[in-house]
């Protein structure tokens with residue numbers, strides 16, 4: 350980041366925070382609708398699971414504040430917390446991939462995480478979400494993985 354010369358420390362701090370807000374706003378401008386979310390899930394399933402994960406419905410929900418995503422394999426339904434809206438695409442994709450994987454493997458055993466290894470940004474996305482949770486000072490870090 351380029352910082353103009355001759356700034357006082359306070360000015361510099363303000364400048365940095367303005368630039369960070371601008372960057373965040375750029376990341377935030379794209380919010381997918383429910384139908385786009387379903388298309389995205391289909392693409393991710395094709396890309397990482399050879400299309401084997403076939404959700405019946407994929408949608409945003411606003412009543413899910415302690416989990417990023419959830420899935421009911423019997424119904425083939427996937428729900429994503431609206432709190433993910435505005436987060437970077439790779440983070441939303443990670444949660445989708447995570448829930449898609451649950452259509453194939455329930456629980457969080459070694460087989461599940463091996464499936465998730467197919468998605469190259471799993472660790473980075475989990476780190477991002479853990480950071481969000483830590484920033485919120487919520488007491489339930491493990492929920493950052495979704496269910």
Ligand SMILES: [Zn+2]
Nearest residue numbers: 447494495496
């Ligand atoms: Zn899970």
